[in-house]
Amino acid sequence: MAWRLLWVLQRTSFSVPTISLRNPNCSPLYPSAASSPLLTKLWKRSHTDAAPLPSPTQKTRTGTESGDNAGAKSTSFRSSLNEAEVAKFAAIAETWWDSQGPFQTLHLMNPTRISFIRSTLCRHFRKDPFSARPFEGLKIVDVGCGGGILSEPLARMGATVTGIDAVEKNIKIAQIHAASDPLTSSIEYHCTTAEELVKENKKFDAAISLEVIEHVADPSDFCKSLAALTVPLGATVISTINRSMRSYATAIVAAEYLLNWLPKGTHQWSQFLTPEELVLILERASISVQEMAGFVYNPMTGDWSLTDDTSVNFIAFGTKRNK
Ligand SMILES: C[S@@+](CC[C@H](N)C(=O)[O-])C[C@H]1O[C@@H](n2cnc3c(N)ncnc32)[C@H](O)[C@@H]1O
Numbered sequence: 001m002a003w004r005l006l007w008v009l010q011r012t013s014f015s016v017p018t019i020s021l022r023n024p025n026c027s028p029l030y031p032s033a034a035s036s037p038l039l040t041k042l043w044k045r046s047h048t049d050a051a052p053l054p055s056p057t058q059k060t061r062t063g064t065e066s067g068d069n070a071g072a073k074s075t076s077f078r079s080s081l082n083e084a085e086v087a088k089f090a091a092i093a094e095t096w097w098d099s100q101g102p103f104q105t106l107h108l109m110n111p112t113r114i115s116f117i118r119s120t121l122c123r124h125f126r127k128d129p130f131s132a133r134p135f136e137g138l139k140i141v142d143v144g145c146g147g148g149i150l151s152e153p154l155a156r157m158g159a160t161v162t163g164i165d166a167v168e169k170n171i172k173i174a175q176i177h178a179a180s181d182p183l184t185s186s187i188e189y190h191c192t193t194a195e196e197l198v199k200e201n202k203k204f205d206a207a208i209s210l211e212v213i214e215h216v217a218d219p220s221d222f223c224k225s226l227a228a229l230t231v232p233l234g235a236t237v238i239s240t241i242n243r244s245m246r247s248y249a250t251a252i253v254a255a256e257y258l259l260n261w262l263p264k265g266t267h268q269w270s271q272f273l274t275p276e277e278l279v280l281i282l283e284r285a286s287i288s289v290q291e292m293a294g295f296v297y298n299p300m301t302g303d304w305s306l307t308d309d310t311s312v313n314f315i316a317f318g319t320k321r322n323k
């Protein structure tokens with residue numbers, strides 16, 4: 001009956017107001033979105049530049065080429081490591097591919113978050129979403145990849161994937177798991193951080209970081225590093241948990257203490273960002289958020305789906321400005 005409680009909590013209306021931002025030029029993916037004056041202003045500002053969409057073949061600007069990382073040279077990228085947070089993940093590293101273990105929620109959410117990534121990246125890079133390998137030709141970095149739950153499907157969709165994580169054990173497990181399938185064995189896994197990759201002048205068409213920003217030392221610095229890893233007009237996708245009353249009730253009280261879905265103490269509510277805060281942080285890092293969606297859990301089916309309600313889990317897609 002505990003899941004019934006979660007379901008009730010998900011539907012109670014005591015969350016702080018939240019928003020969804022949708023690119024008005026895109027066909028709607030989700031039901032009607034509430035608009036926010038702040039985000040409308042940000043949206044207009046970021047689109048007065050009217051930057052052209054990138055071709056997926058901006059190969060000269062990706063990979064390890066030097067010379068296009070002026071931001072990295074002029075800005076210092078502080079460490080994103082929060083040792084206490086990293087230690088929590090090191091303690092449960094062996095359980096990454098246990099679909100009933102502490103990462104069960106990530107496994108269950110994966111098809112839904114992949115569908116968001118697939119549709120937003122395909123539209124942005126003008127790829128065929130119905131192709132078996134729509135990400136062919138794209139270089140993607142998965143920052144905080146853990147055991148590779150996201151990196152592997154990205155590689156199967158044709159992307160050239162680099163997965164990085166601060167925990168050595170996670171990287172070992174990710175490497176072993178990926179090696180068992182020829183479609184994923186090409187993934188390059190490294191135990192490192194986004195800011196270290198910036199120092200190495202690495203560039204990618206897209207930087208993706210799911211469920212990591214709430215565990216880093218400073219979200220603003222972290223987003224600046226993600227931006228520095230992304231080519232101009234490239235893409236960034238971030239998912240995290242909203243700092244709302246509802247997220248306290250569901251993502252912490254229910255998920256950690258009542259349902260035991262996550263180890264107790266996995267999340268610190270005060271470290272969560274609201275969608276508005278994430279949009280502003282990304283905006284200051286030269287990334288304009290174009291689209292946002294929430295995730296909702298259906299206890300009857302055990303599935304997650306996309307929704308306009310960003311009051312608990314949400315995901316944002318943005319593009320890096322050209323200047
Ligand atoms: C909740 S898990 C998310 C894993 C993966 N992104 C996913 O959603 O399937 C957070 C991951 O971020 C990693 N992490 C935490 N802080 C990090 C940092 N500063 N740099 C890189 N990885 C970090 C942790 O080791 C952990 O594997």
Ligand SMILES: [Mg+2]
Nearest residue numbers: 211212214267
């Ligand atoms: Mg988390």
